[in-house]
Amino acid sequence: MFRIGNGAGFSGDRIDAAGPVVDTLIARGGPAAMFFEVLGERTVALAQLEKRRDPARGYEPMLERLLEPILEKCARHGISIVGNFGAANPAGAARAIARLAGRLGLGSLRIGVVEGDDIREHIDLARLDVYEADAALDQGGSEIVSANAYLDAQPMVEALRAGAQIVVTGRCGDPSLALAPLIHHYGWAADDWNQLALGSAVGHLLECGSQVTGGVYYDPGFKDIPDPANIGFPIAEVSADGRIVITKADATGGVVNLQVVKEQLIYEVHDPANYITPDVTLDFSGVSLRQEGSDRVEVLGVRGKPAPERLKATVCFEGGWLGEGEISVAGPNCLARAKSIAEVLLERLRRRKLKLHTRVDLIGIASVHDDDSGTLWRSYTGPEPADIRVRLAVAGAEHDDVDQAAREVLALLCCGPAGSGGARWRTTQRIRTQSYLVPRASVRPRVSVKSAGEWL
Amino acid sequence: MAELDELVTVPLHAVAHGRAGDKGNRLNVSVIPYEPEAYALLAEQVTPERVLALFAHRHAAKVTRYELPLLHAFNFVIDDVLEGGVNGSLNLDGHGKTNSFRLLGLMVKVPRRLVRSPKLSTTP
Numbered sequence: 001m002f003r004i005g006n007g008a009g010f011s012g013d014r015i016d017a018a019g020p021v022v023d024t025l026i027a028r029g030g031p032a033a034m035f036f037e038v039l040g041e042r043t044v045a046l047a048q049l050e051k052r053r054d055p056a057r058g059y060e061p062m063l064e065r066l067l068e069p070i071l072e073k074c075a076r077h078g079i080s081i082v083g084n085f086g087a088a089n090p091a092g093a094a095r096a097i098a099r100l101a102g103r104l105g106l107g108s109l110r111i112g113v114v115e116g117d118d119i120r121e122h123i124d125l126a127r128l129d130v131y132e133a134d135a136a137l138d139q140g141g142s143e144i145v146s147a148n149a150y151l152d153a154q155p156m157v158e159a160l161r162a163g164a165q166i167v168v169t170g171r172c173g174d175p176s177l178a179l180a181p182l183i184h185h186y187g188w189a190a191d192d193w194n195q196l197a198l199g200s201a202v203g204h205l206l207e208c209g210s211q212v213t214g215g216v217y218y219d220p221g222f223k224d225i226p227d228p229a230n231i232g233f234p235i236a237e238v239s240a241d242g243r244i245v246i247t248k249a250d251a252t253g254g255v256v257n258l259q260v261v262k263e264q265l266i267y268e269v270h271d272p273a274n275y276i277t278p279d280v281t282l283d284f285s286g287v288s289l290r291q292e293g294s295d296r297v298e299v300l301g302v303r304g305k306p307a308p309e310r311l312k313a314t315v316c317f318e319g320g321w322l323g324e325g326e327i328s329v330a331g332p333n334c335l336a337r338a339k340s341i342a343e344v345l346l347e348r349l350r351r352r353k354l355k356l357h358t359r360v361d362l363i364g365i366a367s368v369h370d371d372d373s374g375t376l377w378r379s380y381t382g383p384e385p386a387d388i389r390v391r392l393a394v395a396g397a398e399h400d401d402v403d404q405a406a407r408e409v410l411a412l413l414c415c416g417p418a419g420s421g422g423a424r425w426r427t428t429q430r431i432r433t434q435s436y437l438v439p440r441a442s443v444r445p446r447v448s449v450k451s452a453g454e455w456l
Numbered sequence: 457m458a459e460l461d462e463l464v465t466v467p468l469h470a471v472a473h474g475r476a477g478d479k480g481n482r483l484n485v486s487v488i489p490y491e492p493e494a495y496a497l498l499a500e501q502v503t504p505e506r507v508l509a510l511f512a513h514r515h516a517a518k519v520t521r522y523e524l525p526l527l528h529a530f531n532f533v534i535d536d537v538l539e540g541g542v543n544g545s546l547n548l549d550g551h552g553k554t555n556s557f558r559l560l561g562l563m564v565k566v567p568r569r570l571v572r573s574p575k576l577s578t579t580p
Contacts, residue, residue, distance in 0.1 A: 131480065216475060216553075222572060223473060259473060259488065262527050266486040268477035270533045272522050288526045301526070319544065359546040368549035369558045372539055375513040393546040432544050435480060 002185045003032040004178050004202060005235045005249070008066060008083075009209025011038040015065045017209065017233045020249035022070045024235060026077050027250065033181035034074060036066060036083035037174050037207040044171055045316030045431040047087035048146040059093035059168075060085040064100050067166075071097075072104045075165055080184075082156055082177050086170040088146065090115050091455075093168045098455035109452045112164025114155040116445035117171040119313060119438065120147040131312055131435035142317035145431060149313040149438055152278035153199075154190060155445035156180035162449040171314070173278040175203025182238055196280040197304025198244060202236040204275070204282070205246055205264055205299070209233050212246060212264040214254030227253025244299040245292065256295040265289075265299075274305075278312070281305040310437040319430035323356075323394045323402035325409025326363075328422040330387040337417040338362050338388040342374070344416070345392050345408055354405045356394040363389040389422075395430065403427050460569035469560035470571045472498065476556035481538045483552045485559045488529040494570045495528040501564045502530065510558060511537050532559065 005025055007018030018034065025032040038060045051058025060066070063085050074081055085093045094113045101109040125144075148171035157180050159167045167180070179199035182188070188195040205212050212234045214225040225231070232252025237245040248256050265284060269275050275282040286301040329337045342360040349358060359374070361367035364385045366376035394405040406425040413423050472489045487502060489495050504519040511519075517536040524531065538552050539545045549555075 219473065222469070259490075262488050262529055263473065263475040263486055265527070266484070266488075266524070266529060266531045267475055268479055268484060269531060270479070270482065270484060270520075270522075272524055272531060285524065286526065287524075322546070357546065361548065363548075368547060368554040370547075371514040372546055391548070393548075395544075395546060430544075433480070 001030055002182060002238050003028060003030065003235055004181055004206070004238065005032065005034050006037070006178070006206040006209050006233050007034050007070070008036040008038050009207060009211060010040055011043050011060060011062070013038070013209055015062055016069070018066060019069045020252050021233045021235060022073050022079065024250045025079055026073065031078070031185055033080045033082065034070070035081070035177040035181070035206070036085065037177055037209075038062075039084040039087055039171060041314055041433055042316060042431050044087050044148050045146045045433070047089065048316070049429070051088045056092055058089035059087045059096065063093055063096055067097065067100060071100060071166075072106060075106055075109055080160060080164070080181055081166040082169070082180055083167070084169045084172060084177060086113070086168045088118070088170070090168050090170050094455050097166060097168065098452035101452035102456070107451070107453045110163045110165045110449055111452055111455055112159030112162065112167040112447065112449040114151065114159060114167065114169040114172070114445055114447055116155070116443065117148045117151050117169070118146070119149050119443060120144060122442065123147050123313070123315070123438070125315065125436065128436040128438060131437060142319065142432065145316045145318055147313060147315040149311045149443045150278050151311070151443070151445050152176055152307070153180040153183055155447050157183045158447045159449050160184040162447070164449045174207040175200040175277050176279055178203030178206055178236070179279055186240065191306070193280050193304030193306060195242070195304070197282050197302050198238065198242050200277050200280050200282055200304075201284075201299060201302040202238060202244060205261065206234045206236055208264065208267065210254060211267065212261060213248045213256055214260060217260045217263060223259065225253060225255045229253065244302070245296050246299060247296045256297050258289050258291055258297060261289055261297045261299070276308050278307065280307050309440065311440055311443055312435055313438045314433055314435045317432045317434070319432035320395060320397040321399045321402040322428045322430045323406035323425070324428075325392045325406040325423065325425035326389055327409050327412055327416065327420050328387065328389045329417070329420050331419065334386075334388050335365070335384045337419065338365070338390050340417050341390045341412060341420065344412070348408045349394070349405055352404070354394070354401055356396040356401060356405055358405075359393045361391040361393070363391055367391065399427060460567065462568050463565050464568050464571060465563050465565050466571055467560060468502065468562045468564050469557070471564065471566050472560065474556045474560055476553050478538060478552045481536050483534045483537050483555055485532045485534065485556050486529055487532065487559065488527070490572055491570050492528045494566060495525070497566055498530065498564065499523070502562060504532070506562060507532050507534065507559060510562060514539060
């Protein structure tokens with residue numbers, strides 16, 4: 001039996017989640033590993049922008065906070081750690097871990113780094129096929145900020161075989177992070193599709209952390225969970241004979257039941273019979289689940305098919321600027337006042353000839369479910385709410401235009417309808433993404449394993 | 457028992473749960489009835505056409521429904537609904553995570569016995 005725990009499901013996750021998972025792995029005994037998934041589709045581009053400002057940075061900003069509570073315990077108990085903390089700078093992340101290890105008296109900690117996912121230097125977009133789901137996006141000729149291929153688990157396995165106690169990667173398949181320690185432990189062959197599928201299914205279920213233990217799940221009165229302020233992060237038990245049980249950290253909130261595991265099994269999946277990862281194509285069409293104990297769900301029937309011939313690569317482009325402004329109205333006649341604010345803002349942009357991609361939301365009437373033209377709030381006929389926040393969003397290539405448009409919301413503090421207040425505005429640099437398919441032979445991962453002292 | 461067999465029109469949320477995820481400009485939403493018995497009824501009523509109509513105002517191009525009968529679950533894949541995806545959209549929810557509850561607002565007609573009342577948690 002091998003146990004693998006997850007300590008984070010995205011960059012921005014709770015930094016105190018990993019501790020109880022590690023404590024549970026130690027209490028159970030036996031071989032185990034931890035993985036952290038902190039690299040979203042655009043996180044690597046934001047990290048590249050940060051690295052431009054400071055070449056020493058560009059890795060997961062919460063790296064030290066995530067690892068400090070668990071690094072010494074994991075090293076002492078032989079629990080290996082795998083994480084895509086590297087973002088745009090895996091070696092920089094390794095040096096940060098080495099400094100942390102030094103402070104914790106772990107100068108001999110073996111740190112492995114996987115690089116080679118960054119393919120910016122040798123990519124010709126015109127010769128690559130666009131990934132199917134992105135075919136409708138138009139990126140024009142914008143400047144490339146980042147281009148990263150999704151590496152498979154094998155380079156991480158190589159690092160673990162070379163004695164790495166913690167492995168830092170950049171972009172790789174999210175499930176590959178959990179698969180790598182399993183391949184290392186069980187010695188699965190790189191073309192044993194059914195075994196790779198088991199490990200990748202574990203990775204798929206665990207890679208979003210609490211989403212398989214109650215996060216993004218609980219719905220008060222309909223789907224309640226214990227202690228949502230302290231959801232326990234997940235642990236998978238994987239037996240040599242291929243049995244998988246999903247459970248969670250001891251003495252925490254959250255739940256592992258059939259409903260939450262079903263939701264996460266289908267999460268971000270398109271065709272359940274063909275869920276593509278760099279390591280294997282997963283077939284979930286024969287999966288069934290069994291509640292085999294409290295907070296314990298067995299996953300049966302996962303099958304594997306050959307891995308795709310080409311790797312997915314996500315390219316991030318400079319995407320101009322986003323401007324946002326918000327202002328509130330409340331109390332009697334607030335719906336009419338909010339609609340007036342919306343119309344006045346659009347009229348102001350027309351008069352000032354600020355030709356931008358524009359949207360207005362009436363938060364409290366319709367916003368996140370609406371489209372850019374406001375179809376839902378314009379056709380709203382329900383009762384007047386107590387409180388509405390009007391939001392203007394604009395996008396354009398020039399910072400000054402976007403900033404001027406967003407400042408029109410601020411001007412309403414004096415020029416707007418009666419009782420408008422609480423204005424905020426800001427501008428944000430935008431990143432746009434497009435995914436491509438790249439030949440495996442054009443991506444060459446590099447693995448280096450050194451002690452903490454040697455990284456510094 | 458006749459009362460429990462009576463057909464009532466309720467939001468999908470009263471008989472099913474679900475979750476939304478995104479990849480690029482493509483959204484997926486799972487729909488999972490609380491009671492396996494509701495699976496066949498929802499298969500008839502929660503059609504790709506009705507789901508497409510729910511997202512028509514956002515210029516959804518196509519809806520594909522995948523069925524997972526062993527799990528009593530559906531997976532709806534909705535193309536081009538995110539108006540540019542997480543990095544291009546002007547929507548506050550660029551990921552489209554809140555759209556599971558747009559779909560769970562769809563009205564369905566089911567026997568009263570399948571309707572879930574609040575405060576009847578299924579947590580084991």
